[in-house]
Amino acid sequence: MTVADRVALHGLRARGHHGVFAHERAEGQPFVVDLVLHLDTRAAAADDDLAQTVHYGVVAEEAVAVVEGEPVDLIETLAERIAAQCLRHSPVQQVEVTVHKPDAPITVPFDDVTITITRSRG
Template sequence: MKEHDIIHLRRLTFFGHHGVMPEENVLGQKFIIDVDLYLNLRKPGLSDQVEDTINYAEVYEKIKAVVTGERYSLLERLAQRIADQILEGFLCDSVRVEVHKPEAPIPGIFEDVSVEIWREKQK
């Protein structure tokens, strides 16, 4: 059986300045990020050592830096940037990133708008 191990980070909420509309870049808004890190967790499951896994507090800080410290027009670009940073900085094989924009400038009643991407580490 192929192992299917995942570290989930859910509903990470940050204030950022991303969007196509000029007022989004001035006023900013809330962004919610969900991330799944795919890697083999057998070694840390046996060793009980943080050095053998991905420290999700460090992942959180990397995501926070991208969402709050950078500016993009598209959710697609923001999601790609988060995925790139995770794949470059951590020992995961692949990552799923979903960026939610619950206050998107849409003239209607809605709960959420989101973009989801899946990326694998380049070999």
């Protein structure tokens, strides 16, 4: 069965020290995270019960903590860590994570660099 319900968080902002260059690790830079959590919300809606869904405020805090946490070279690794954290919430069956690196060290004009991954439970 495909889970059709989605809880989305857009534009979570945090400063991280991720990247392959020494100045990225030393100085840090802003990162922006978008999440789409796939889960079945019918029971929560029927009972009007937060305990039967995912607490998006907690998920937001956890995603920001991952960005602010242990540095990694690749935004692919950062996205993977955020996805794993989201899937620790039992109602979440699948998550789509987009990590934006708007200040990436690129020598030509650009708007944004992103990676988007989708991970599922099990």
